[in-house]
Amino acid sequence: MLRHLYHSLMFRLGLMMAAIILLAVLAASSSLMMANRIKGEAQSVNLAGLLRLQSYRIAAQLVYDNSIDQTRYRNDLAELITDFERQLASPALTAVAHAGRNSDLEAAYGLVVARWRDEINPMLDMYLSGLANADDPISEGAQTVIRARYLDNVPAFVGIIDDFTGLLARDAENKIHRLQLYQYSILAATLLLALLTLYLTYRKMRVPLQALLQMASSAGQGDFSGRTRYQGKDELGQLGAAFNLMSTDLERLYGDLEEEVRNKTADLERGRRSIELLYRTVNRLQGTSERPVDYRGLLTDVEELADTGPGTICLCDDVDMGAVMLASTFDKNYRGDGCGFDDCARCLRHENAEMVTFDELGEDGLPMIAVPIRDHSLHYGVLLIQLPEGQSPEPWKKRLLETVANHIGIALTMSRQATERRRLALLEERSVIARELHDSLAQALAYLKIQVVRLEKNLQSPQDSKTTGAIIVEIRQVLTAAHRELRELLSTFRLRMDRQDLATVLATTKEEFDGRNAVDIRLDYRLRHSELDANEEIHLVQIVREALTNVINHSGAKHCSIRLESLDNQDLQLTIEDDGKGFTETSERQFHYGLTIMRERANILGCELECGVSRMGGARVRVCFTPECRRSGITRSDRGRA
Structure with missing residues (x-):
């Protein structure tokens, strides 16, 4: 504790301020004391001067003519003597004379008192x-002698x-001198x-x-390298040591933060370049037929954003177990094709990204990284x-x-x-075309073949001309129907081959029939998305x-409506209505082939x-059915992903 106080700056300053205050108090108190003493000395000097004056006044009184008023004369003289004794015995003189500080002054005062008491005062008492004494008055001669x-x-x-x-005066001067010196x-x-x-x-x-303050200013500007040289054991020394330690820690922390900021900035830049590279990669890999x-x-x-050199993409060749170069950014002078390995297995055998070395025309090996191209198990x-x-x-x-x-x-x-989906779609289209041709033209041709055989037999019997004519009429009707159905099939397949959806195909069909006559045809398509496969769409369009x-x-109608909607029980319903003459025996006979095709x-x-x-x-005419995808629980989008 004492050692701490000894090194304390505040304690030192406090001691000095206390010493200055103490000196000021001493100076003030000594001045007051000396002033009081000098005040007494001045009074004693005045009294000593009065003693001298009083001595002369007594002398003057003695030589004064006493014949005028004897009593007054005697009283005045006695009063002067009494004043002298009072002044001689005053406290101011006795205090100075008997203070014990000046023996000469005390001896001088004693000499004055002794001379007055032993010589002067007895003489005056005798005279008074x-x-x-009126009975025995002093003679004139004796008075004169006294x-x-x-x-x-x-x-x-x-x-x-x-x-x-x-x-007394010298003693007062000495005191004043001592006061000044003090x-x-x-x-x-x-x-x-x-x-x-x-x-x-x-x-x-x-x-x-x-x-x-200079360290604090530098620290405020981000410079923590400054150090204070003051290394005392007082408060500011301890504060300076704490500042130095804090600056060291802050400098290290600031350096670490700057390094971390640089690392984070580099990471962000790498992240930005990586995201940009992946974005470009995805865009470039989204190829189309055009x-x-x-x-x-x-x-x-990759070379620009990943800060690497040129590269090559090689694909496996299943025929000779080698590789085929898909693309390369190497200089064509480098091995001609950008590949430095004669054995493709050296690159293709790696399961993970590995370093490989190419021998470039006998020079030092060229470091490269081989990254396998795979998708799951492929x-x-x-x-x-x-x-x-x-x-x-x-x-x-x-x-x-x-x-x-x-x-x-x-x-x-x-x-x-x-590619596989396009191939399957092509096979599906071919299957649909084959089935449609089999269900329509093939049956019509088979029917015509039978009618031709009948016609040949009837031609061998000329007398049955009526039957022959009926066969010819029937052949003509079948040919007309087959030709019409062929045109419709061609139109339907042409729309299907354009990859248009069902709504577009129905709208195109409506426009096609709108241009043939004055019937007002309205299409009410209420399906949000088509869940029909190709066969179902073909059958609906043909109906x-x-x-x-x-x-x-045949109907003689002026208005016709087509409505395709989805029911609550997940069935699809196609309804075709008109305002014509409806179904009659004649119209059903005329419409026999069409109804048969729609029923099939x-x-x-x-x-x-x-x-x-x-x-x-x-x-x-109404058709209500459950699509195949709803019966099997597979949606069209699921079929597309498959």
Whole structure:
């Protein structure tokens, strides 16, 4: 505790301020004390002067003519003697004379008192007693002798009083001199302490505080390299040491933060470049029939954004177990095709991204990273990327290249799936065409073949000309119907081959029949999305075309409506209505082939064809069936993904 106080700056400054205050108090108290003493000395000097004056007044009284008023004379003289004794015994004189500080002054006062008591006062008492005794008055001669003796002793007595007065004055001067010396000493000590305080304040406070303020200013500007040189054990020294320690910690922390910021900035930049590369990769891999996939541009993007060298994409060749180069950004002078390995298995055998080395025309090995191109269990090939000389692939760059390779694998898978879907769609279209031809033209041709055989037999019997004519009429009707159905099939297949959806096909069919006559045909399509397969769409379109053909040719209607909707029980319902003459025996006979075709197609859809009276008063044809996808629980989008 004491050691801490000894090194405490505040304690030192407090001691100095206390010393200065103490000196000021001492100076003030000494001044007051000296002032009081000097005040007494001045009074004693005045009294000593009065003693001298009183001695002369007594002498003057003695020589005064006493014949005028004897009593008054005697009283005045007695009063003067009494005043002298009172002044001689006054406390001011006795205090100074008997203070014990000046023996000469005390001796001089004693000499004055002794001379007065032993010589002067007895002489005057004798003189007054003689004057006061009326029975035995003092003679004139005796009075004269006493007066003469007093006057003779007065100069010597006044000289003694003068010596005493001089001693009093010199004693007062000495006290004033000592007071001045004391005041000067206190003033010098005060100035010395003040200078020492200022020096201590400058060395122990101003300099350290200025250094601390400079450190704080530098720290405010981000510079934590400054250190204070003041290393004392006082408060500012401890504060400076704490500041130095804090600056060291802040400098290290700030450096760590700056390093972390640089690392985070680099990570963000790498992330941005990675995202941009993946974005470009996805865009380039979305090839179409009009714009094929630009694999060379993809390699250029990898070289630009991943900060690598040129690269090559090689795909596995299932024929000779080798590889086929898909794209490359290497210089053509490098092995001619950008590949430095004669054995393709050296690149294709890797299951993960690995480093490989190419021998470039006998020079040092060229470091490259081989990244397998795969999609789940499908292995398509390898992505070869050259690395800067002397560098190994960083983890983030390795993951980025693996992601790019995976995207390439996914794109190749999707390309193969798209090719397979197109092939299956083509086979499905061929199957539909074959079935439609078999169900329509093939049956019509078989029927015509039978009629031709009948015609040949009737021609061999000329007498049966009536039957021959009926056969010819029947052949003509079948040919007409077959020709019409062929045209409708061609129109339907042409729309299907344009890959249009069911709503567009129905709208096109409506426009086609609108242009043939003045019947107002309205289409009410209420399906949000088509869930029909190709066969079901063909059958629905053919039913609509067959019904519209009958409306135009046989009904005599002015208005016709087509409505396709989905019912609450997940069935689809197709309704065709008109305001014509409806179904009659004649119209049914004329419409026999069309009704037969529609019933057959309805049976294929798994339902019955309903014929009746419409709300408009004409004919109504209705088909209500459950689509195959709803029966099996598979949607059309699921079939597309499959």
